Amino acid sequence: MSRHLCLLLVLSALALPAQAAPLIIKFSHVVAPDTPKGRAALKFKDLAEKMTRGKVRVQVYPNSQLYKDREELEALQINAVQMLAPSLSKFGPLGLREFELFDLPYLFPDEQVLHRVMDGPIGQRLLQRLESKGLLGLAYWDNGFKHFSANRPLHKLEDFKGLRMRIQPSQVLAAQMRALGAQPQPMGFAEVYGALERGVVDGTENPESNFFSQQMDRVQSHLTLSQHGYLGYVVVVNLRVWRGLPDDIRLTLEEALRLATVFERQIAREDNRQALARVRAAGRTQVHVLPRAERERLRQQMLPVHRAFMPVIGRDLIEGSYRAAA
Ligand code: LMR
Numbered sequence: 001m002s003r004h005l006c007l008l009l010v011l012s013a014l015a016l017p018a019q020a021a022p023l024i025i026k027f028s029h030v031v032a033p034d035t036p037k038g039r040a041a042l043k044f045k046d047l048a049e050k051m052t053r054g055k056v057r058v059q060v061y062p063n064s065q066l067y068k069d070r071e072e073l074e075a076l077q078i079n080a081v082q083m084l085a086p087s088l089s090k091f092g093p094l095g096l097r098e099f100e101l102f103d104l105p106y107l108f109p110d111e112q113v114l115h116r117v118m119d120g121p122i123g124q125r126l127l128q129r130l131e132s133k134g135l136l137g138l139a140y141w142d143n144g145f146k147h148f149s150a151n152r153p154l155h156k157l158e159d160f161k162g163l164r165m166r167i168q169p170s171q172v173l174a175a176q177m178r179a180l181g182a183q184p185q186p187m188g189f190a191e192v193y194g195a196l197e198r199g200v201v202d203g204t205e206n207p208e209s210n211f212f213s214q215q216m217d218r219v220q221s222h223l224t225l226s227q228h229g230y231l232g233y234v235v236v237v238n239l240r241v242w243r244g245l246p247d248d249i250r251l252t253l254e255e256a257l258r259l260a261t262v263f264e265r266q267i268a269r270e271d272n273r274q275a276l277a278r279v280r281a282a283g284r285t286q287v288h289v290l291p292r293a294e295r296e297r298l299r300q301q302m303l304p305v306h307r308a309f310m311p312v313i314g315r316d317l318i319e320g321s322y323r324a325a326a
Contacts, residue, residue, distance in 0.1 A: 022057040023249065027083040028066040028075070030189045032213035036143055036271045037085050037233055038062050040264035047256035052249060058083075064190035070169075077134055079241050085141055085233040089168035096129050101313045101321065103172040105179075105228050105302040109325055111142070111269070114230055116324040122317055127234070136239040138254065139261040142268035143207045145227040149220040150203030153286070156294045157181075157301055166192050166204040171312070173205075175305045176229070180298070189214075196220060207231050209268075212275035217285040224288045225276075228298065235261075 025048070027041050045058035061067075067075050069090055075081045091099035101107070101122070108114040117123060118140045127137035148154050150163055160180040167173040169186045177184035185201045189210075195201045196219040203220065205228070211217065235257060242250065279285055290298070310318055 025058045025082040027058055028061045028072050028081045029085055030064045030069045033062045035209045035213050036264055036268035040260050043263045044260035047259050048253055051252050051256050068188045068190045070188050076238050079238050083237055085235045088232050089170040093169050094133050097312050098126055100170050100172040101317050102230055103170045104306050105176045106299045107321055108230055113325045117321045122320050134239050135236045136242050137234045137236050138257055139235040141233040141264045143231040144268055144272045146205040146207055146229045146231050148205050148226050149223040151221050153222045154224040157297050163202045166201040172309055176302050179302045179305055208272040208275035212279050217279050217282055220285055223285050224290055226290050
């Protein structure tokens with residue numbers, strides 16, 4: 001190569017702005033992409049990459065591909081993954097038992113009350129508790145209200161007797177199932193389909209989007225629209241890692257997440273409605289509407305769980321939620 005050409009190459013290389021490698025954010029979750037959480041994670045990716053003009057790349061890993069729900073919080077604590085949205089029921093095993101507030105059966109009569117609690121001082125207080133575990137809670141995401149399913153019709157309280165019901169790892173959910181006469185079986189989300197298929201458990205509880213997207217309608221012949229409890233999420237990051245990001249990147253990512261959260265809250269209810277329509281159209285699971293009197297019997301049977309957990313969750317949090325409903 002001539003000296004002239006060499007010089008030209010060196011000069012043109014110097015003229016190029018140095019391209020820093022993009023910052024990678026791994027966002028791991030346990031549900032299907034076609035769910036409120038799955039879609040919002042992809043929305044966040046899209047917004048974050050555009051708004052940071054390529055300085056950040058978000059890699060979304062759905063369906064427990066990277067970590068199952070027991071492992072993912074540990075992975076976040078050691079920065080092996082940078083973002084998660086575990087359900088509120090997954091924080092109890094970390095010692096943050098106050099989060100089991102959201103598991104209490106029939107605590108929230110509707111989404112408005114739930115959002116008043118979540119977005120008000122109670123929700124804020126719970127987010128602050130995450131800091132003691134090195135986590136930062138950036139947003140609450142919705143899924144929706146859960147329904148019971150099994151391989152026999154669940155029309156009334158007595159139908160639950162003796163059923164082995166899969167639950168998330170929450171002592172409130174265990175107490176709820178025992179109150180109904182069922183046996184609770186805590187289990188990771190990735191194991192549920194197989195456990196239902198093999199008959200390791202007889203039934204479970206889910207919002208419609210999780211039920212349909214995990215194909216549980218292939219292994220559960222009956223679904224009762226009980227709306228007895230809520231399933232939602234906190235988007236969490238590693239506190240130290242997040243605070244260590246350059247200010248401009250961090251603030252832009254937080255704005256992208258704010259927009260993704262608005263989107264998530266808008267789609268959750270409709271996604272669940274569509275999932276239920278698909279369950280009905282597929283015709284493998286019979287869908288039952290719980291008669292009002294039976295719903296009231298279930299509610300009465302489960303209500304003592306609220307009082308039993310006052311010392312664990314905090315009387316003020318539970319009573320504050322009642323006031324939000326009044
Ligand atoms: C479950 O384990 O049932 C849920 O937490 C899964 C999820 O993330 O929606």
